[in-house]
Amino acid sequence: MTSNKISRRNAFKGALAAGAAGLAAAALPKAYAQQGAADAAALPRQVGLPNVWGEDFLFQWSPPENVARDLSVGDAVIRLSSSNERFGRLMNVEGTDYASQFSAWRTAGWSACEASSNQWLSRKMPASEVAEVKAQLRANDIVFYGLHCGGNIIGPGAVAEQSQRHVIDAINAVAEMEGKLVLTHAGGLHPNRNVAHPQNWSRDAWMKSVNALKRICRDTAGIDVKIPIEAVNSESVNNPWAQKRLIEDVGDPRVGVGLDLTNFVFPGFAFRTTELLNLTFDMLGEHITYVHAKDLVWNEMMAGLNWALQGTGLIDYETFLARVSRLQRPEIYMLIEFLVEDEQYVQAQRNVRSIANQLGVKIYGTQA
Amino acid sequence: MKSIMLTVVSLMLLPLAACAQSGADFSGTWVANVAESEPAVDTNYWFGRIPNVVPGQPNLRVEQDGDTISVYEEARVLTRYDYPAVYVADGKAHSVTSSNTGMAQETVTTSWDEAALTIETVKPWGGMPGNITLHSKEVWRLSSDGNKLSITTTHSSPAKELSYTRVYNRE
Numbered sequence: 001m002t003s004n005k006i007s008r009r010n011a012f013k014g015a016l017a018a019g020a021a022g023l024a025a026a027a028l029p030k031a032y033a034q035q036g037a038a039d040a041a042a043l044p045r046q047v048g049l050p051n052v053w054g055e056d057f058l059f060q061w062s063p064p065e066n067v068a069r070d071l072s073v074g075d076a077v078i079r080l081s082s083s084n085e086r087f088g089r090l091m092n093v094e095g096t097d098y099a100s101q102f103s104a105w106r107t108a109g110w111s112a113c114e115a116s117s118n119q120w121l122s123r124k125m126p127a128s129e130v131a132e133v134k135a136q137l138r139a140n141d142i143v144f145y146g147l148h149c150g151g152n153i154i155g156p157g158a159v160a161e162q163s164q165r166h167v168i169d170a171i172n173a174v175a176e177m178e179g180k181l182v183l184t185h186a187g188g189l190h191p192n193r194n195v196a197h198p199q200n201w202s203r204d205a206w207m208k209s210v211n212a213l214k215r216i217c218r219d220t221a222g223i224d225v226k227i228p229i230e231a232v233n234s235e236s237v238n239n240p241w242a243q244k245r246l247i248e249d250v251g252d253p254r255v256g257v258g259l260d261l262t263n264f265v266f267p268g269f270a271f272r273t274t275e276l277l278n279l280t281f282d283m284l285g286e287h288i289t290y291v292h293a294k295d296l297v298w299n300e301m302m303a304g305l306n307w308a309l310q311g312t313g314l315i316d317y318e319t320f321l322a323r324v325s326r327l328q329r330p331e332i333y334m335l336i337e338f339l340v341e342d343e344q345y346v347q348a349q350r351n352v353r354s355i356a357n358q359l360g361v362k363i364y365g366t367q368a
Numbered sequence: 369m370k371s372i373m374l375t376v377v378s379l380m381l382l383p384l385a386a387c388a389q390s391g392a393d394f395s396g397t398w399v400a401n402v403a404e405s406e407p408a409v410d411t412n413y414w415f416g417r418i419p420n421v422v423p424g425q426p427n428l429r430v431e432q433d434g435d436t437i438s439v440y441e442e443a444r445v446l447t448r449y450d451y452p453a454v455y456v457a458d459g460k461a462h463s464v465t466s467s468n469t470g471m472a473q474e475t476v477t478t479s480w481d482e483a484a485l486t487i488e489t490v491k492p493w494g495g496m497p498g499n500i501t502l503h504s505k506e507v508w509r510l511s512s513d514g515n516k517l518s519i520t521t522t523h524s525s526p527a528k529e530l531s532y533t534r535v536y537n538r539e
Binding site: 063067069271273274297309311312313314315316317318319320347348350351353354355358 | 471493494496497498499500501525526527528
């Protein structure tokens with residue numbers, strides 16, 4: 001049996017010689033090989049999980065037997081947030097009773113929150129109300145950590161410029177709220193970045209994303225707000241290698257990772273999430289600014305990967321929570337999202353807390 | 369001393385006595401009674417984006433040899449009755465590899481409770497490592513004339529408890 005350990009060294013070693021299977025691709029464009037040696041040596045060149053049954057075999061989508069699972073627990077405490085717009089996601093709505101709202105959220109186990117940038121920026125919140133929000137957050141021990149910008153920073157025509165300006169506005173708004181981050185995406189060449197465009201993985205599209213992020217960083221220089229990038233399967237940043245390379249190519253320390261493992265998953269990874277998690281955390285480590293908690297199943301004849309309730313699908317939640325807890329910081333924000341009904345957010349939190357409790361991973365507060 | 373020995377021997381024989389009380393005979397072919405059944409929840413798939421109930425209700429064939437019970441579900445597409453699940457109703461926990469994924473261990477305990485057969489399974493949800501723990505319990509009961517079988521299944525997880533009953537008529 002081959003080794004099950006996936007270290008950063010293993011993940012990168014062998015570069016082009018090693019990767020024949022899966023996504024793997026091996027299909028690195030010629031342009032990569034033509035880069036200067038010094039440049040190329042510093043960057044990830046092999047993508048895909050290591051082969052399980054040697055290089056002369058086919059798609060190796062099944063996991064090795066007895067994958068090593070290190071479930072040791074770290075000291076980081078997880079604060080849970082929710083994407084439920086009716087309960088848990090902060091909304092900029094005039095007349096909101098923040099004291100009652102935040103009190104109910106904390107009782108329900110949510111100790112952190114975020115907002116959607118579109119909704120948040122749709123109304124200029126008066127300074128007195130900003131002060132009230134901050135006061136009630138403190139009073140209820142809830143952290144407002146930031147905004148999620150779902151725009152398309154490399155979209156066609158005016159979409160790119162509008163989206164970049166929107167991210168810049170969002171960064172300023174988060175700073176005003178004393179938040180920590182603005183989550184956004186690398187974008188795609190189709191107007192709707194959730195629709196895959198055939199050229200999204202071209203060098204041209206890549207450079208558009210890099211330059212867009214450089215511009216955003218330049219126009220917000222000096223503002224202490226992180227800019228984690230969330231992978232999306234339909235975009236160029238849809239795997240941990242691309243996340244790492246984007247950070248390096250943009251070169252601003254504020255750019256990091258909004259880790260959403262389900263957005264990395266294609267069929268070749270679906271049953272190898274333990275290895276994918278370990279590789280991702282080994283490679284991206286402290287670049288992981290915050291995390292999304294989702295799950296998935298493969299339940300259709302086509303590559304039909306669908307969301308599942310947290311803890312019931314293909315993501316190795318024990319490894320996921322253990323690795324999050326080992327990040328080197330006091331608190332991690334974890335967003336539970338993409339559920340259908342309000343009650344499912346409650347159920348998902350129960351599952352996450354149950355698994356964390358069994359491992360000894362600390363989740364802030366309690367769930368009523 | 370003799371009385372102590374007798375007590376020990378008696379305690380050792382208790383499980384056998386319990387087995388001997390297992391009067392219900394489930395053996396035979398059972399045809400799904402869809403009209404009287406509730407939809408079965410598919411524990412591999414959860415959400416509203418896709419149906420989370422098992423489509424259809426397969427017939428069952430049961431072979432019973434003492435406390436060994438083999439259950440064959442009618443396969444939906446290919447050969448009939450080709451994937452048996454085998455239970456040993458000895459009240460003991462048996463560790464088996466998940467048949468759905470081959471990637472996790474399940475603990476199955478099958479026992480008699482008067483006329484009912486209870487099958488309890490503890491496993492990671494979906495048979496994948498790292499998932500929440502799913503406790504499943506099936507209670508099999510026969511009607512007084514022995515011609516109707518009802519199986520009540522309860523799935524318990526930290527998130528919620530789901531329960532449904534399926535009914536079969538003896539062929």
